[in-house]
Structure formats: C-alpha cells, structure tokens
Amino acid sequence: MDFRFTPQEEQFRSEIQAWIKENLPPGWLGIDREEQFDPAIFDVTRQMAKKLAAKGWLTLAWPKEYGGQGRSIIEQTIFQEEMMFNGVPGTTMGIGGTQWVGPTLILYGTDQQKKEHLPPIASGDRWWCTGYSEPGSGSDLASLQTRAVRDGDDYIVTGQKIWSSAAHVSDYCWLAVRTNTEVPKHKGISMILADMKTPGIKVRPIVNLAGAVSFNEIFFDNVRIPVRNLVGEENRGWYILAVALDFERSGITYAAYSRKTLSYITQFVAHAQHGPRRLANNAIVRNLIADLAIQVQIQRRFAYRVAWMQSKGKVPSLEASIAKVWGSETQQRVAAEGMRVLGLYSQVEGETHLAPLKGRILAQYLSSLSNTIAAGTSEIQRNIIATRGLGLPRD
Template sequence: MDFRFTPEQESFRKEVRDFLESEMAKGIFKPRCDAWIIGHSPEFSRKIGEKGWIGMTWPKEYGGQGRSYLDRLVLTEELLRYGAPVAAHWFSDRQIGPSIITYGTEEQKKEFLPKIINGEIYFGLGMSEPEAGSDLAALNTRAVEDENGFVLNGQKVWTSGAHSFNYIYLVVRTDPDVPKHKGISEMIVDLNSPGISVNPLVDMTGGRHFNEVFFDNVRVPKTAIIGKRNEGWKQIVAQLDYERSGMERVMANYPLFEAILKYAKETKYKGQPLSKHPLIRQRLAQLTVEFEVGRLLIYKVAWVLSQKRIPNYEASLAKTFCTEFQQRLARTAMEILGPYSQLKPESERAALDGMAVHSFLITPGYTLQAGTSEVLRNILAMRGLGLPAA
C-alpha cells in the first residue's frame, strides 16, 4: 500500500478546498456536524454535480469521470472536513449509482445515472422494517406481480431523508414461499407514487432526519426491479460494504473535532491554555491517534476496492472502529466544555454552536445504522478471523 497522494490528487484536494472556502465566504453554508445526512440542499448538490464531483468513479459513457476510488476519497474527505451540505446526493453517489452500474439494465443506467450525476434526483434507502433490522432477510414488504407490474404493500422504518428525497431504493419480498434469503428483490420506486406515505420520526436531538414509510397498494412497473428477481440478497450484501466504509464513518463530526482542538488551545485555565492541562492533553492526543487510525482504515477499504476485491471484513472493521471513535469524540468534547456544552445552538450561550451536544445525542445511532457494532464484530470474527459462526 502506497500512503502518498499523487501530485494530481494533491492539486485536486486544493481545488475542492478552494471551492468550499469560496462557498463559505459567500455564506452559502456554515460547517455543520452530520451534514452528510442532515444537510439536504439540492442547490448545493447541483453545484457539486456541475463540477463533475458526483459519480466521479463511474464510467464516462454514463456521464461519470472514470476516476479512482482514492480520488473520490480525497473529495469526500474535504466535503466532510468543511461540514458541507451534501446529504441530497450522498447515498446515490456512495451506493445507489454503483448498484445500478453493477446490476441495472442499459435502460436503467441511461435513465438514472445522468440524473444522479447532475444532482437532479435523490435516493433514500428502504431496507429496515419494524421486524427486520440486523436480520434484514426477515423483511415483509411484499411486491406481488400482476400483468401490469408489481403491487407493493408494507412498511419501512428509519428511512433517512425519505421526506426530502424523490426516489427510494427498496428491498422487497417477491417470493414468500422460499427460504427467506432467496425471495428478495431490489427495486427503484418513485416516492411520489400514489399509496406512499411518509411519517417523520423525531430523534434525540429534536431533529427530523428519518421516517417511517408506508406502502399501500403502490403500483410500480416491471422495469422497477434492479438486477435479478429473487436474488437481491447477494446484491444487498455487496452494497452494504460501500455503505459502511465511507469517510463519513470517521469524519461526520470533523467540525467538532477541529473546534474542540482550537478551543483547548485558545481557552485559558488558571492563566494557561486549557490544552496544557495534562488530562486534556492526553485525551486530545488519544483522539488524534484514533482519528488517524480510522482514516487509514477507510483508505484501506478504498484500496481494496481499487484492487477489484470485496472489502467485506475490512469495511466492518473500519465502520466499527470509526463510529466508536466518534462517540468518544463527542463525550470528550462534552467533558472539556463542561455544563455549557449541553445548551443547544438556539441558546446564545451554547458552546461551539451546540455542536458537542448534537454529536453526543446523534452518535449513539452511528453504531446502529448500516449494521450494529455487534453484528459487524460477528462479521469480523467469521470472515476476518475465520472463527466458526456463533
């Protein structure tokens, strides 16, 4: 593994930074924690699309740039460093587009990829259900075929962004009479279809970013299926590796990380910078070590992908370590800031714009979404260490 970036990658990094600095200077956005999942701005996504920064690894024939996964990591690292509002296109760029490229028909590629690349359409992920989370194959949302297409009935839950997106990438049961992993298919569904209702769920921060989505006799055409009918399970497993190993797993709260380091240097305690306090120094140094380790684990996944291998256990390893790091970062920031850390951004006395309390309340979900840490440790044990299944 080569740890250096090429001169082209370094110059690309600068180009991205210059763009983001100029957008911030114009007041287009303010750095925000978790902006990859709650910073929904179709206008900003369209600008990113115009720059050729959505789908940059995808084939040129569908409007992509054919660039490397490492180039894409340089881009996503900078978008996250600046806390830019990229939620509208994040899922599509990270995993929906790659799935359509791998499993979609020529017509589906021509229809959806250019619109994703231009930042015109946005996809949510419709996997989890009330009775199917870690055991996703237990899902019950049914797609029943008739002469005109499929009729959908059922419920999804925790669907991030479904109140803002226009499409959902849906996992459904197309055959209930075979073992549970064998009767599953994936399809693309327009969220504005009659019979779909989206009900908000409010999280611990008081924010609304995920939803329940209900399907009541929703009609979709036969062409909605992506890949092979009843063979969706294999497709989902590959997709989850992309989902688990993005740079957001370590950098979603980077604006807080940067702010707490600055705060410790600039705030005085008994006439000395807070950062001179031995306990605080140790904690910040430890976090910095963990951040760098996490970043390298994510780069390793990109490198495995660039070798055309499936980063099965590497993605689980990276996601587990990185999301737990982000929980430690939030806790440490709360401790350093003291009681004022609990005030939300609306309060004029909120420390660091309320970023610490937001992170403290949102990061418990990190070790649940896209696979819980327990489940990922199971994957690591079996596929990484070769231990027998529990």
C-alpha cells in the same frame, strides 16, 4: 510502506479545499449527514448538490459514459473526506443516490433504467432513499416482509419500511421487497425502484434524538410498481443488495467528522481559561487530546485501507467491518470527550454566546450515537470480524 497520496491526488484535494472556501458561507461550522435532510436546512442542501453536480463531483468515480468523471476510488474518498470534514451538505443525492443506487444500476440495471435514472442523479435532480429496514427486520435483513405480488405488468407492494433516511425529500426509493414466501428467506427477495409519488405510498417523518427530521417510516398500501422497475432477476435481489452494501463501506465519513470535532476541541482548549490558568496548560487535557488524535489517525488509516482495497478490485470484508466499528466508536468517543472538555456549557446550543462553537460538539455528540446502529450495528460488525475474519464458527 508508503502511505503518501500521489501528487495528482494532493492537487485534487487542494482544488476541493479551495472550492469549499469559495462556496460555503463565511463562518459555516458544518452540518452532519442526517441533519442535512431537515426541512430547516434542506434548501441549502439542494443548492449545494446542484453546484457540486455542475462541477461533475457528485459522480466522480462513475464511468464517463454515465455522466461520471472516471476518477479513482481514492479520489472519490478524498472528495468525501473533504466534504464531510467541512460539513458540506448535498453530496450524496439522498441516502444512496450517488453511492450505491447509481453504481449498482451501472452493474445490474437495464439500459432503460440506466437512461432513466443515472443522468438525474449526476445532475443533482433526483433524490433517493433506501428502503431496507422494517419494524421487524434490521440486523436480520433477509427476514423482511414487505410483499410484492405480480399482477400483469406491475407488482403490487404492501408493507412498511422504517428508518429510511431522506425519504421525506426523496423522489425514488431503492426498495427491497419479498417476491417469494415459499423459499429460504434469502432467495425470495427482489430489488425494485419505487417512484415516491405513486399512489398508496405514505411517508411519516421521525424526529431523531438530535432534534432533526432525518429518517422516516414509509407505508406501502397496494402500491403499483411497474415490473420494468425490477433490478436484476426476480428473487435474486439479495445478491444485488449485497453488492449495494459493499458500495456503502469505507468509514471515511466517521473519520472526517471525528477529525473535525477534534479540531474544534483543540481550538477551544487553545483559547479557554480554567480559573487563572489556560486550559491548554492542563496536562490531563493535553494528554486527552493527544490520545484522541492517535485514535483519529488510526481511524483515517483504516478508512483509506478500505478505499485502497476497493481501488485494487479487492472486496473488503473484515477490513470494512473493522473500519466501521473503530470509526463509529471513535467518533462517539471524540464527541463525548469534547463534551467533557467544554464542561457544562457544552449542552447549550444555538446562536447565544453561551454556546461554545454554536453547539457543534453537542450536535456531533448526539448524532454520533446512531453511527453504531446505522449501516450494521457494532455487534453485527464484530460478528463479521469473528467469523469471516478470524474463522470462528457462525453458531
């Protein structure tokens, strides 16, 4: 097996790395996916998105006719990996904008929807949130209750979404609603595009356990959304949603974050003293780091396997779930071991000299906890591996 990247892919990676060096402030230690939407940092996030859009990099794998560069999925994955490894904010136009709202609209949107929404995503001007989860529907998403009732040329939407990342900074919501209550649950769902400025929509931010404002509750109180904002056919939204979820997978984000955290731990160990001895000479610490390096390599291979399958037009199912479980859990393990290696000072954050690496390992440790919940919990992924992958019965 030949796992090497092509010369063109290697060249593209070097180009991205050079650009990052030039465009990130010196000493930048990174930011994680959810932290980038916190009001304290969001101006930087927005500026970075505009710069990336100007390079045409926000929509690398989109076809040229829609403002993309027609590059391969592998090149897009390389881009995402480099951006996440270096903690660059603003790479996805909210949650979903570039990764699944745009690509799904390219497949199923009307001409009008494509004209209205694709250019402002590609130019870094329109931010998106994703409205799937509700207080009573997460893993069992098809049970969602937010209701859309047809009234002339509008739907009237009433209900509540929760955990919507970036909703407090978003212009539009990629929204799953129930349009029929009389049929089996999967068959009564529709996907609509909701302008977040529409009267009746209220967003209430939730502070996450890392202290950042990242996800939100969204309340819909008799909100009028034009029927022209329906994506695909009414009541066939579950199938559109399934396609959008497929665009969400690869696991490269987890792999990039783990690799970064591991590089920080290694850097710390290389310079730290443990009593009279250098920490780097401690066999237990060296073994631990070597062990983490193996796990991170596996994680990266799993992620590129998913990207490779997508690039060949195959639908990764078992492979995507394996990448998700291993990726998210490895990210947690690496950050947790980092906390142990740094010792008690690992809990100090901010600009003080007492905070090792300005608290970046702590930030990773806290934010990585949510990765085994977001985008399908580890239990649900294991169910998929057991049933679709190993052929075990569903019930």
